[in-house]
Amino acid sequence: MKKEELKKIIIIVVCVAVLVTIIMLIKSCDSTRSDLKKIGYSKDEINTIMEKLSEEDITKILNMDYNKNLVSIINEQYYIPYNLDRYLAYANKNENIKDVISVVNVGADNEWYTNTKETNIDEGIKMLVNKFHYLKEDYLPDDIVPISNWYAYEGHSTKKEVYDKYVSMWNAANKEGLRLLVNSSYRTFEDQQNEYDMSNDDYASRPGFSEHQTGLALDIVTDDIIGNEFENTDEFKWLQENAHLYGFILRYPKDKEYITGYNYESWHYRYVGKELATKVKESGLTYDEYYAYYCEYKKAC
Ligand SMILES: [Zn+2]
Numbered sequence: 622m623k624k625e626e627l628k629k630i631i632i633i634v635v636c637v638a639v640l641v642t643i644i645m646l647i648k649s650c651d652s653t654r655s656d657l658k659k660i661g662y663s664k665d666e667i668n669t670i671m672e673k674l675s676e677e678d679i680t681k682i683l684n685m686d687y688n689k690n691l692v693s694i695i696n697e698q699y700y701i702p703y704n705l706d707r708y709l710a711y712a713n714k715n716e717n718i719k720d721v722i723s724v725v726n727v728g729a730d731n732e733w734y735t736n737t738k739e740t741n742i743d744e745g746i747k748m749l750v751n752k753f754h755y756l757k758e759d760y761l762p763d764d765i766v767p768i769s770n771w772y773a774y775e776g777h778s779t780k781k782e783v784y785d786k787y788v789s790m791w792n793a794a795n796k797e798g799l800r801l802l803v804n805s806s807y808r809t810f811e812d813q814q815n816e817y818d819m820s821n822d823d824y825a826s827r828p829g830f831s832e833h834q835t836g837l838a839l840d841i842v843t844d845d846i847i848g849n850e851f852e853n854t855d856e857f858k859w860l861q862e863n864a865h866l867y868g869f870i871l872r873y874p875k876d877k878e879y880i881t882g883y884n885y886e887s888w889h890y891r892y893v894g895k896e897l898a899t900k901v902k903e904s905g906l907t908y909d910e911y912y913a914y915y916c917e918y919k920k921a922c
Pocket of ligand 1: 805833838839840888889890
């Protein structure tokens with residue numbers, strides 16, 4: 622056989638193989654579509670399922686009854702593929718699909734303080750500490766410096782970077798006739814243990830689970846006004862508009878208790894750096910949600 626002929630034969634064989642593969646793919650796709658239809662999914666729902674779910678997830682769906690929540694779940698902006706089973710389970714208990722996504726993403730479909738993980742401290746100022754992420758007893762942040770009494774009540778300290786940014790923020794607020802004051806800051810594991818022993822889960826974090834152990838959290842109030850009343854001050858209003866410019870976010874916003882695990886705290890600010898603080902503020906998400914989606918899933922925060 623001549624070289625040329627052999628070449629032709631090889632080309633024909635390859636073409637036939639490619640064609641057969643394509644036909645088989647189309648056929649299997651068609652049979653998946655018709656199987657989904659048999660379960661009860663509409664044409665639009667099938668299009669979404671085929672477009673957005675992996676082959677593995679589609680196989681799973683084919684072994685289940687029709688689920689009216691499925692397509693709403695996978696169409697949500699903050700849908701994370703590896704949470705699919707938990708979304709479907711939690712949607713049986715909660716009709717608001719947006720909430721289902723938020724709750725499952727942050728792990729709050731579990732009881733608080735269960736299924737806990739150690740905080741990844743290598744993430745530095747981005748690290749997440751909440752009721753599912755804890756710091757070890759011996760975790761001591763470096764660069765802890767005292768806060769001058771000019772800016773705080775007596776005896777407070779925080780990380781140097783946080784202090785510097787807080788002072789810049791303090792000065793900017795002060796130029797507008799406002800006076801910020803720190804009334805809680807860095808706490809060691811032992812400090813938190815003592816606080817928790819004198820209180821309970823409704824009012825104090827368990828030791829290891831408090832953001833104050835990071836040295837990145839400050840409770841900011843003003844002269845004589847602490848607690849829930851702080852929300853009504855001009856200082857609070859100013860922080861709402863400007864805190865992110867100095868790298869701070871309001872960590873436990875109103876009506877997000879079921880996501881953060883904490884009652885609304887108008888005074889608790891967390892330093893994450895200006896860039897991230899701005900992104901979190903613009904997203905309208907709690908830091909727990911932002912972290913779950915952008916830092917943990919997208920690996921882009
Ligand atoms: Zn606090």
